[in-house]
Amino acid sequence: MTVKGLERFKQDRDALQFAVQGFEQSQSPERQLTVALVKAILDNYNRIIASAEEGKPFIANSYANAPELLAALNLPWYTLSQIPYLPTSEPYILDEIDEAERAGLGTDMCTLIRLGINNVEAGRVPLPTAFIGLLSLCDGTNMLHQAIAHNKDWHNIPVFCTDAPYLESERSIDFHADELRRMVSFLEEHTGRTLDVDRLREVIEESNKQYELWAEYNELRRAVPCPHSAAKGSQAWSVAQNYMVGDRRGTEWFRQLVDITEQRVSEGKGSIPNEKIRLFWFDIRAIWFPEVTEWLKAEWGVCIVMDMTGYAPYTLIDPSSEESMFKGLAKRNLCDVPMVRQVRGTADTLINDLMMVVKDYKIDCVVWPAHMGHKDGAASVGIMREVCRDLGVPFLQIGLDLFDKRYTSMDEIKDRISKFFTAMGLG
Amino acid sequence: MGAWKGENELETTVKSKALQQFQEATETIVNPELKKWIEQGGKVVGYFCSYGPEEIITAAGMVPIRIRATGSTGTELADAYLSSINCSFCRHAFNMGLQGDYDFLEGLVWLNNCDHVRRIYDNWIRKVDTPFTQMMSLPKMTTDVQVEWFRDELKILKEALEKHLGITISDEKLWKAIKLHNQTRRLLRQLYELRKKDNPPITGAEALAVVVASTAMPREQFNDMLKELLEELSDAEGITDYRARLMIVAGILDDPAFIKVIEEQGGLVVTDSMCFGTRILWTDVNEGASDPLTALARYYIQDKPACPRMFDTQPQRSKFVRDMVKEFKVDGVIGERMIFCDLWTGENFMLGGDLKEEGIPFLKLDREYIMAGAGQLRTRAQAFLESMGR
Numbered sequence: 001m002t003v004k005g006l007e008r009f010k011q012d013r014d015a016l017q018f019a020v021q022g023f024e025q026s027q028s029p030e031r032q033l034t035v036a037l038v039k040a041i042l043d044n045y046n047r048i049i050a051s052a053e054e055g056k057p058f059i060a061n062s063y064a065n066a067p068e069l070l071a072a073l074n075l076p077w078y079t080l081s082q083i084p085y086l087p088t089s090e091p092y093i094l095d096e097i098d099e100a101e102r103a104g105l106g107t108d109m110c111t112l113i114r115l116g117i118n119n120v121e122a123g124r125v126p127l128p129t130a131f132i133g134l135l136s137l138c139d140g141t142n143m144l145h146q147a148i149a150h151n152k153d154w155h156n157i158p159v160f161c162t163d164a165p166y167l168e169s170e171r172s173i174d175f176h177a178d179e180l181r182r183m184v185s186f187l188e189e190h191t192g193r194t195l196d197v198d199r200l201r202e203v204i205e206e207s208n209k210q211y212e213l214w215a216e217y218n219e220l221r222r223a224v225p226c227p228h229s230a231a232k233g234s235q236a237w238s239v240a241q242n243y244m245v246g247d248r249r250g251t252e253w254f255r256q257l258v259d260i261t262e263q264r265v266s267e268g269k270g271s272i273p274n275e276k277i278r279l280f281w282f283d284i285r286a287i288w289f290p291e292v293t294e295w296l297k298a299e300w301g302v303c304i305v306m307d308m309t310g311y312a313p314y315t316l317i318d319p320s321s322e323e324s325m326f327k328g329l330a331k332r333n334l335c336d337v338p339m340v341r342q343v344r345g346t347a348d349t350l351i352n353d354l355m356m357v358v359k360d361y362k363i364d365c366v367v368w369p370a371h372m373g374h375k376d377g378a379a380s381v382g383i384m385r386e387v388c389r390d391l392g393v394p395f396l397q398i399g400l401d402l403f404d405k406r407y408t409s410m411d412e413i414k415d416r417i418s419k420f421f422t423a424m425g426l427g
Numbered sequence: 428m429g430a431w432k433g434e435n436e437l438e439t440t441v442k443s444k445a446l447q448q449f450q451e452a453t454e455t456i457v458n459p460e461l462k463k464w465i466e467q468g469g470k471v472v473g474y475f476c477s478y479g480p481e482e483i484i485t486a487a488g489m490v491p492i493r494i495r496a497t498g499s500t501g502t503e504l505a506d507a508y509l510s511s512i513n514c515s516f517c518r519h520a521f522n523m524g525l526q527g528d529y530d531f532l533e534g535l536v537w538l539n540n541c542d543h544v545r546r547i548y549d550n551w552i553r554k555v556d557t558p559f560t561q562m563m564s565l566p567k568m569t570t571d572v573q574v575e576w577f578r579d580e581l582k583i584l585k586e587a588l589e590k591h592l593g594i595t596i597s598d599e600k601l602w603k604a605i606k607l608h609n610q611t612r613r614l615l616r617q618l619y620e621l622r623k624k625d626n627p628p629i630t631g632a633e634a635l636a637v638v639v640a641s642t643a644m645p646r647e648q649f650n651d652m653l654k655e656l657l658e659e660l661s662d663a664e665g666i667t668d669y670r671a672r673l674m675i676v677a678g679i680l681d682d683p684a685f686i687k688v689i690e691e692q693g694g695l696v697v698t699d700s701m702c703f704g705t706r707i708l709w710t711d712v713n714e715g716a717s718d719p720l721t722a723l724a725r726y727y728i729q730d731k732p733a734c735p736r737m738f739d740t741q742p743q744r745s746k747f748v749r750d751m752v753k754e755f756k757v758d759g760v761i762g763e764r765m766i767f768c769d770l771w772t773g774e775n776f777m778l779g780g781d782l783k784e785e786g787i788p789f790l791k792l793d794r795e796y797i798m799a800g801a802g803q804l805r806t807r808a809q810a811f812l813e814s815m816g817r
Contacts, residue, residue, distance in 0.1 A: 104779060104791075108512070109772040117776070135567040135738055139542045142567060143773025146741050150777045161738050163573060166539040166564035175576060182572075345539075346562065347549035372512055375767060379517065379546030382508025383553065397510075 003052045004153070005126035008119075009078075012088040013045040019087075029260045030228070036253055037235050040243040041086075047076040052126045057191035060125065060148075062134030062141065063241060064337040065162060066180050066329040068207055071245045072200040073184075073193045079242060080131070080148065083124065084115040084403060085287070093287065096122075097404050110373020111403040113140035117147040120154065130190040131157055132183065136164030136334065136344045140373055160186040164334055166345050176330035177323075201319045203246030204328070210240045211314040213254035218311070220261045222361055225270025226278060226305045227261045229293065233310015234285055237338060240314075276301030276427050280363045282354065282384070283371055284308050284339065286402040291410055296417070300427040305361045309338045311353060347380045351387050358391050364426055365394040367417070371402045394424040437630045437690045441663045445656040446633060449640040453683055456497055456528060460644035464490055469645075470533035470592075475520075475547070476540040477702040477734065478565050478727050480581055482712070485604035485646065486596045487588045489533060493642035493703075495681045496520040496796060498528075508550045514765045515796040516679050517543040524555040534559030534591070536584065540736060541770055559591045567738050569728050578724035585720070601719035605712045607646050614653045615641060615708040618660075622697045623755050626665025631675065631696020632683035638703045639681050669695035670817040672756055676700045676748055676778065677763035678734070678771050685794070688801050689761070692808040693817070698755040700748050706732045735774035744774070745781045752787055759788035759815050761808075766793050788815050 020038045023031055051058040059070060059077035070077050083089055084096070097111055100118035119125055131154070133145030149159050162179035165172035184195050214236050220227060236257070244250025279296070281304050286292070296302035314336045317328030335341055335349075342350045357363060366388050370378060381397055388395035398416055401407030421427045439446070452458035457465070465471065470489040474481065481491035496519030502509075505522035523529055524547075535557050537548040548562050563580045566573035585596050618637060621628050629637075637656070641649050670693030675686065681703050686696050699705055710730045716722035732747050733740035748760065760782055764771035775791050782789040790811040792804065 104776055106772045106793075108767050109769050113769065113773075117773075133738065138769070139736065140769040140773075142736060142738060143769055146735070146738060147773055147777060150741055150780070161568060163566050163568045163576075165566075165576070166545075167562065171579070172564070178572070347546065370510060370512075373769075375512060375514075375769065376542040376546050378510035378512045379508075379543055380549060381510050383549060399510075399512075 003126060005123050006049060006052055008083065008124040009045060009049060009126060012083070012086065013042060013049065015088040016042050016045070016086075029256070030232070033232075033253060033257055033260070034235065036249070037239060037243065040239070040249065044076065044078065044243055048078050048126060051076050057129040057193065058126075059187070059191075060128040060131035062132065062145070064134060064136060064333055064340045065132045065183070066333055067241055067245045068203050068329060069180065069184055069187075069195070069200070071247070072203045073187055073191070073195055075187065075191060075193060078125075078128075080120075080125070080144070081112055081116050083119050084112055087287070090287065093403060094406065108372065109143075110138070110140040110371075111401050112373060113144045115403065116144045120148050120151050123153065127153060127157060129157075130187065131159050133159060133161040135161050136340050138343060138374070138376060158186070158190045162333070164344060168335060168345055168349075172334065173327055173330045176334055177326040180326055180329055180333070197322050197325075200322075200325060204317050204319045204325055206248060206251055207240065207246040208316045208319070209251045210244075210246075210254050211316060213251065213258050214240060214312065214314065216258050217254065217261055220258070220265050221305065221310075223265045224278070224362060225268070225272070225275035226303045226361075227264040227269065227271060229271045230281060230285070230304040230307040230310050231293075232257065233307060237309040237312060241337065271303050272297045272301060274301050275303045277421065278303055278305045278362055278364045280305060280354075280357050280361065280366045281307040281369065282366055283369045283374065283377070284402065286369070286400070286405075288405040288410070291405075292413060295414060300418075300421055302427070305363065306357050308342065311357055312336065312338050343374075343376055347383055350377075350380055351383060354384060354387050355391065358388070358393050363393055365396065365420070365424065368395065368397045369402065370397045370399045372400070372407060373402075394420070394426070396420045437666055437669060437693075437695055439629045439633055439660070439663065439666070441628065441659050443656050443659045445652040445659070446629075446637070448652060449656070450633070450636045450683070452640040452643050453636045453681065454497065456492075456495065456523075456643075457531065458640070458644055460648050461490065461492065464645050465531055471531060472534040472536060472559070473529065473532050474536040475544050476538050477707050477731075478538050478540060479536055480584065480723055480727065481642075482601065482604040482608050482723055483581060483585050483588065483596070484536070485607060486585075486600040487592060487594065490645050491642075492644075494520055494529075494535070495639070495643075496523055497681065499523050499797065508554070509546075512767050513546075514543045514767045516765060517547050519796050521547050521550060524551055529555070529557070532557050534561070534588070536561050536563065538563045538565040540565060540734065541768070543767070559588070561587055566728065567736060569733065569737055569739055574721070574724045574728045577728050578720050581720045581723055598719050601723075602714070605719060605722065606714060607650070609711045609714065610650055611641055611646055611653075612708045612711055614650055614657065617657055618653070619698065619705070619708075621657075621660055624665055625756075626667050627695065627697055628660040628663040628665050630666065630686075630690055631673070631699070632686040632690055634696075635680070635683045635686055635703060638708070639683075642703065642707070666695060669693050670812050671695070671758040671815055672697045674698050674700070674748070674751055674755065674757040674760045675704075675763055676760060676775075678702055678765060678768060679796075680763055682798055684801075685763075685798050685804070688798075688804045689808045692805060692812055694759070694808055694812050697757060698751050700732060700744070700751065702734070705747075705751070706734065735770045741777060745778055748778060749781070749785060749787070757787075758817065759790065759811060761790045761792055761811070763792045763794060766795060
C-alpha cells in the first residue's frame, strides 16, 4: 500500500539501519548504548510505517505532551520536528532550508520551524490519525502547528493542543492536568483506544525509575574529569521522553549507563584524555555539532559537560491515584521538560538552571550559542551575562543557526571561541 | 475613483482641530491631554498588547495607555540586554524605559503575548523602577476553559491593583469602565463605517492616528474629541483621487507615516486587521452579562478579533480579512510584519495562501519599528499597485 509521506520516513529508517550495522562492530559500551537507542528509534519508525500501511491509528506529536499517556494508550507516535533533528537529515538539510525560503517562510524564522512547516508542505511526513500540537514553547512552535493544521492534506486531521499557563503555580498545574485529561478524551475519541489507569501507573512507575537513574547519572557527570561529553545527556532525553518512555528497555538502558559511568569515574577516566575546560553549552545541540566538538576537544581540551537537554531535573510522579498521576504529568510537562522549562515562563528558571549547572558541574565557561530562532533567549542575554558575572564565570554569546551551518561559518565560530578562551585565560 | 495624477498626498478635505490633536498624540508619548491628567495628580498604567485589559485600569481610576516607542531614536541602552534578533519595537520600548521616558507610569502590565515582549518584563523588573508591575498569563486557545482561566487572571490583576492603591474596584466601577471603553469602540467603528464609502472622508494614515490616540489619552476626552471629528466628517467631501483601496494586516503598527508612504503612491488604506485597528474596536464587551470580569474575559479570549498567537483562530482570522475585503471593497491586502516576528511570518504565510486562492492580491512587507526604508516601501507599494493594474 502506498501511503503519502512515507517515502522519506522509509529512507530515514534505511539510513539508520545502515548506521546501526556500523555501530554494532564497536566494543565500546557507550557505543552499545547508542546502538540500543538507534534500534529503539528504528522500532518506532517501523511501527509508524506499519500503522500507516495497515490503516491503524498513530499520532503526530510534538514533544513535551506527556508521552507517558501515549505510551499507556499504546499509540505509536512520531515527533513532528524529528526529521530535521535526526542526523539522517544531514545530506538534505541545506537544500530543504533553501526550499523553505523559496516557499515564503523567510529567513529570520527559526530554521527548525521553517523545516517543519516545509516538510509538511512538501508531503514528507505521513498523515496521522490525529495530531497534538505544542503551545508551551516559543512563538515559532505555535505557528508550526497552526501552519500544519492549515495545510490542505492535514486540514481534516483532528488536532488538539494542551494550553500551558505562563506562570508557575499550583493553579497552573491543576489547569494543565485538566488539559491533559481533555487530551486523553480527544485521543480516545479519535483512535478508539481507552486509557487504562493501571497501565498508566505501570508506565509512570517505570519512567520514575528512568528519571531516578538519570539523576544518578547526572550526579556522576559532576566528576572531574567529566566521564562523558554532553551527547549522552541528549541521548538520555531521547530515551526517557521519546523512544523508550516508561519502557523497561529504557530503564535497562539507564542502568547500564549508570554502571558504565560509575566505572569510568572510579577509574578517573574523562570523556577526553586531558580535560582543560569544562564548558556549559546553554542550548540544545546543533545538527553540525560533531565538527565543532571534535575541534574543541582536540584544539582546546574542552569537555561540554552539560547542555540544555542533558540538564533535566525531572521530579518523580506519585502513582497512587489517577489525580496524582495527572498532576505529576502536568508538572513534568510544564516545569521539567528541557527547553520548555527554560523557555515557557519568566526568566527565573533559566537563571536558576544557569546558576545550578555552573556551581554543581564546576563549569569554567558558559556559551550561549544564540540560535537565530531562540528569540526569548536572545532577550535574556543581558540577564545571563550578569548572572555569569556574579558567579565569576566567563560568558560567550555567539549568534548562529543550530541547523544551518552557513548562517555563521564554522571558521567564524571557531575563531570566536578561540578568541574568547584566549581573552579569558582558559585552556 | 479619479485618475491618479502622480505622487501627491492623500488627505481629508476637512480642517479638523480634533484630528490635528489626534495626529499630534501619535507623535509623542505624553500628549497634552495625558499631560494635563498627570499634572492634575492622575495616575497612568501602561500595557504592552491589544489583550491588555484597559477597563480594569480605568476602573481603578487611572488612565491606561498602550506602550509605544514613539520618538525613540536608538537602542543603545537596551542592546546591552537584548539581541539583534529581537524585534525593534521591543528594543526601542525597553530603551525608552531605561532612559526614563516611562518614569511617569504608576504601573505596567504585561501578558505573555510574544517571545520578545514577555522577556521585556524580565528585563524591566530588574532594571526599571516602576511602582507596580504585573505579568498576566494569557491562554493560547479560545474555548470556555480559557475564558474561565482568564477571568481569574483579571481577578488577580484587579486585586493586585486594589492592594497597590489601597482602593476597592467594585463591579459598579468595572461596568462603568466597560461602558466607557465600549463607547470608544462604537465611535471608532463609526469612523470605519465612513471608510466604507466610495469616497472615504479620511485616509488610512489619519484613521490610524485616531486609533493610536484612543490608546494614549483619557478616554472621556478622547470620546468627546472623536464625536467632534465624526460630526465634521459626516458631510465632508470624500477622497476621490486614489488608485486602489487597500487593507493592512499587521501586528504593532503605530506610525501613520508608514501608511502615508503607501498612500502617497495612490493606494488608499480603507481598513485593517491590526492591533491599533480593528483588533481593538470591532466588537464590544457584553454589557448585558451578569459578571463584569467574565464579560471582559469572554471579550478578550473569544469575542475580539484574535491575534495569530491564539492557536485555534486561524480560520476565523482569515475569514475576518476576507470579509473585510468584501465589506470595504478592498482591491489588495498588505501583510506587514516586524522583522524577527515568528508569529507574523507564520500568519502571512497562511494568509497569503488563503488570499491567493480567492484571487485577492497580497503583498508581504517586512519592516523595522522606526521607519527607515521609506524609499524601499515606496517602490514596493508602487509595484504592488501596478501589479493590480492600478
